Amino acid sequence: MANKRAPSTYQRNALAPSLLAAAVLFLAPVLQGGDWYLVPLFVASILAVIVGWFGIQARQWWWAPVFAVIAVLWNPVFPFPFAGSGWMAAQPVAAIVFLVAGAMIKVRRA
Template identity: 70%
Template sequence: MSAKQRTPSTFQRNALAPGLLGAAVLFTAPLWTNGGLFQVVLFVTAILAAIVAWFAGQARQWWWIPVFVAVLVLWNPVVPFPFTGPVWAAAQPAAAIVFLVAGALIKVRRP
């Protein structure tokens, strides 16, 4: 049996971990709203959106920055918007999918 040698990738995905964390928080957001801890969801989502936007800038994938600035503004914990209802409930998983896609696509070449 010959052992397959694994060659390291020439890219690294810095936004993958914050993208996965942001998606996990947003997919579980309905559980947090009933417990009164939705402020935590707002803080975590806003912070992770800023981190992913930063990594997008480092990777020179500028088109992601306005998307995550919009997420940062909509999930703003300092002056939150009084969103409720089905549109806000649908925005949570939609933003989670955006986090997942960005985490998978934002990559930078290894030095």
């Protein structure tokens, strides 16, 4: 007879959107300057709002300003004219922020 695994007491709602955003942001420097560069901007800003909201729901409000800044900087509607090595380095840094938040934001299951 197989042992049944005990259900987890926590759920990580922000993990999937964080992984998706991190994958897109790690690939964003490759797309910079091309026709497809708006895609990472849309993905990063939308998922930043989603992960920030999950942070608020988990009562970890300190993630809200972090992801508000990411949502504004990667804003595709009124994009900032960022370019160069500083902006290229900001992409993986934001990806790491998404990964850390995805791992840390958790809520207790009911």
